[in-house]
Amino acid sequence: MLSKRIIPCLDVRDGKLTKGVRFKGNIDIGDPVEAAKTYYEQGADEIVFYDITASAEGRGIMIDVVRRVAETIFIPFSVGGGIRTVEQVRAVILAGAEKVSVNSGAVENPRIINEGARAFGSQCIVLGMDVKKVDRSAKTPSGYEIVIQGGRKYTGIDALRWAKEVENLGAGEICLNSIDADGTLDGYELELTHLISTNVKIPVIASGGAGKAEHLLDVLTQGAADAALIASIVHFGTYTIGGLKEYLKGRGVKVRRQW
Amino acid sequence: MIAIIDYRAGNLTSVARALQHLGEPCEVTADPNKIGTAHRVIFPGVGAAGEAMGNLRASGLDVCIQKAFEAGKPILGICLGTQVIFDHSEEGDTACLGIVPGRVRRFPGELRENGKPLKIPHMGWNRVDFVGDHPVFRGLPQGSEFYFVHSYYPSPADERLVAGWSDYGIRFCAAVAYRNLVAVQFHAEKSGRFGLQILKNFCSWEGRDAQ
Numbered sequence: 001m002l003s004k005r006i007i008p009c010l011d012v013r014d015g016k017l018t019k020g021v022r023f024k025g026n027i028d029i030g031d032p033v034e035a036a037k038t039y040y041e042q043g044a045d046e047i048v049f050y051d052i053t054a055s056a057e058g059r060g061i062m063i064d065v066v067r068r069v070a071e072t073i074f075i076p077f078s079v080g081g082g083i084r085t086v087e088q089v090r091a092v093i094l095a096g097a098e099k100v101s102v103n104s105g106a107v108e109n110p111r112i113i114n115e116g117a118r119a120f121g122s123q124c125i126v127l128g129m130d131v132k133k134v135d136r137s138a139k140t141p142s143g144y145e146i147v148i149q150g151g152r153k154y155t156g157i158d159a160l161r162w163a164k165e166v167e168n169l170g171a172g173e174i175c176l177n178s179i180d181a182d183g184t185l186d187g188y189e190l191e192l193t194h195l196i197s198t199n200v201k202i203p204v205i206a207s208g209g210a211g212k213a214e215h216l217l218d219v220l221t222q223g224a225a226d227a228a229l230i231a232s233i234v235h236f237g238t239y240t241i242g243g244l245k246e247y248l249k250g251r252g253v254k255v256r257r258q259w
Numbered sequence: 260m261i262a263i264i265d266y267r268a269g270n271l272t273s274v275a276r277a278l279q280h281l282g283e284p285c286e287v288t289a290d291p292n293k294i295g296t297a298h299r300v301i302f303p304g305v306g307a308a309g310e311a312m313g314n315l316r317a318s319g320l321d322v323c324i325q326k327a328f329e330a331g332k333p334i335l336g337i338c339l340g341t342q343v344i345f346d347h348s349e350e351g352d353t354a355c356l357g358i359v360p361g362r363v364r365r366f367p368g369e370l371r372e373n374g375k376p377l378k379i380p381h382m383g384w385n386r387v388d389f390v391g392d393h394p395v396f397r398g399l400p401q402g403s404e405f406y407f408v409h410s411y412y413p414s415p416a417d418e419r420l421v422a423g424w425s426d427y428g429i430r431f432c433a434a435v436a437y438r439n440l441v442a443v444q445f446h447a448e449k450s451g452r453f454g455l456q457i458l459k460n461f462c463s464w465e466g467r468d469a470q
Contacts, residue, residue, distance in 0.1 A: 002382075002383045002384065003385065005383055071280065074452075121306055226378070226383065256404045
């Protein structure tokens with residue numbers, strides 16, 4: 001039986017963490033490689049890096065970060081943020097990431113999904129979806145719409161239809177981010193997560209809203225998610241990954257407990 | 260030196276990085292001479308069986324791997340590398356290398372666990388129960404988990420070749436031991452400390468002691 005995955009997400013700009021990460025002792029860590037190593041040792045099942053760098057120069061720094069992470073941790077990790085071309089996918093994979101996450105780039109040019117999957121295999125291509133709840137309409141029958149540019153721009157694409165489409169195009173996994181829940185610490189968008197996860201055959205990582213251990217429990221059970229993305233609740237030292245797993249295990253969720 | 264066979268089946272650098280971390284000299288190579296002089300061979304890979312076999316045949320690496328096996332070199336298969344050492348794969352109905360007797364099967368379409376449908380590929384961490392006392396699988400705690408990504412699984416002709424079992428709706432073979440060859444369906448190089456332990460054990464295994 002597969003374990004449910006717990007995946008910390010680190011935001012990086014110009015090769016540095018955008019917000020410091022505080023582990024025990026309140027030492028602020030700004031280096032993404034050090035933070036990744038600590039989470040690896042704490043039992044993270046995978047790590048996601050989200051690169052918010054705008055400049056081409058900063059992107060080069062990120063490739064170097066990816067290389068150093070790949071030499072340091074021996075679990076899968078993915079890199080996302082601003083990836084628009086197969087060349088960018090290639091650079092990240094060859095630097096040592098297991099997976100690349102494409103988001104707006106796939107909305108603008110869905111071919112990046114099948115070209116990326118053909119070049120490196122479906123397991124490499126994670127489709128990041130930013131979703132907002134909207135009124136049900138002919139365009140958005142599921143009541144959820146794909147948004148891009150950090151939630152500022154509506155695309156008119158129905159979230160469920162898009163999830164099925166990217167699965168057909170060869171995405172290996174979906175990282176489903178609720179813009180409504182993101183940053184609230186009030187819990188994941190359970191209804192959305194359940195809707196997408198039970199309608200595609202590829203794994204779904206739930207993202208946005210984790211503030212307490214019980215939120216993870218809810219999304220991994222009621223939400224039917226295969227994995228939960230977490231950020232603040234571990235970055236600020238509120239929980240350790242081991243502590244979250246202990247909690248989940250106690251409530252009947254299968255998690256990896258030896259590492 | 261350990262030769263990591265390069266047959267254009269995905270990104271093979273992660274295996275090399277894991278070995279470098281362990282301080283083991285290695286080289287990703289498609290050169291038959293280098294593979295011929297290597298002390299050990301790792302045969303990794305991700306992708307589709309048909310394409311992989313096409314690449315292996317076109318480059319002559321199929322013969323090269325067969326020779327390495329017959330010469331008694333310790334060989335480690337990983338993921339797709341594990342699958343193509345069998346006689347046949349259901350993926351694209353592909354004739355494979357035939358080094359280990361058996362077939363590679365697709366997970367049934369309607370797998371269920373506790374009444375819920377299971378997703379394919381089998382992607383993520385799952386427990387492997389090792390059987391016997393093979394030197395490559397020593398020192399792993401009971402219930403240790405490994406990272407998998409696959410839709411097909413090996414099914415050796417003789418169950419005695421199974422060195423580890425895993426469960427995903429059905430019980431399937433996750434590790435094989437056959438003479439001087441061991442092979443794992445999971446990604447040892449991406450399975451944390453226990454995966455590194457397997458790689459380390461392989462690097463000091465002389466290719467004997469298999470049941």
